[in-house]
Amino acid sequence: CKYNGGAAFPTHGTKKILGNSLARNGGKEDFFMSYFHLLKESAQELKKVTSLCATAMLLALKSVVSLFRIQISNILEIGFSHLVSGVTAFYYGPVMAGFAGIIGDTIEYLLRPTGPYFPGFALNEFVIGFVYGSFFYKKKITLPRVILARFCVVLLVEVCMTPLWLNILYGKAFIALVSARITTQIIKFPIDCILLYTLLKNMQRIKKASL
Secondary structure (H helix, E strand, C coil): EEEECCCCECCCCHHHHHHHHHHHHHHHHHHHHHHHHHEEEEEHHHHCCCHHHHHHHHHHHHHHHCCCCCEECCEEEEEEEHHCCCCCHHHHHHHHHHHHHHHHHHHHHHHHCCCCCHHHHHHHHHHHHHHHHHHHHHCCHHHEEEHHHHHHHHHHHHEEEEHHHHHHHHCCCCCCCCCCHHHHHHHHHHHHHHHHHHHHHHHHHHHHCCC
């Protein structure tokens, strides 16, 4: 700053720093406003009859798909229900996909109950739908975007939340559960990403063709 009679005037360098700071703050505000708008648009899908009907059909499809899994070993199996969650999130956003996940988990439990019903697993499905919706709703589908979305889901749900629920239900060692899941997810991760990217890329082409 330059001083002139006790008053401080910002120099060119100071103005540049202030400008960059304001730009960063403005960028953050734009991001949060944009994300809030995305959540609002997704919430509006709950009021559309066509969106509700289509989501119900996807839930039915997910319930059927969840019955089919590829068992590779005693600790490793590949499921496909998360792909349907990705499609729901792509079309209808995080809010709709999140609530659809809760309903879908309840339906799946009624069709194939495994142990006592635990609401934590329904919360898992909400998080999966919400995360996918945050990445895919009204966004261009790219491989890096799919990889990042799947990584967030694996980290939050598979590595953190599910071991916690199993620890609460059965008293199994949390660290041992986490270690086992990290191992299986390292194997599954590229397969899940390729399947999800291929499916969503085709959904994107279909959506563009229908416009």
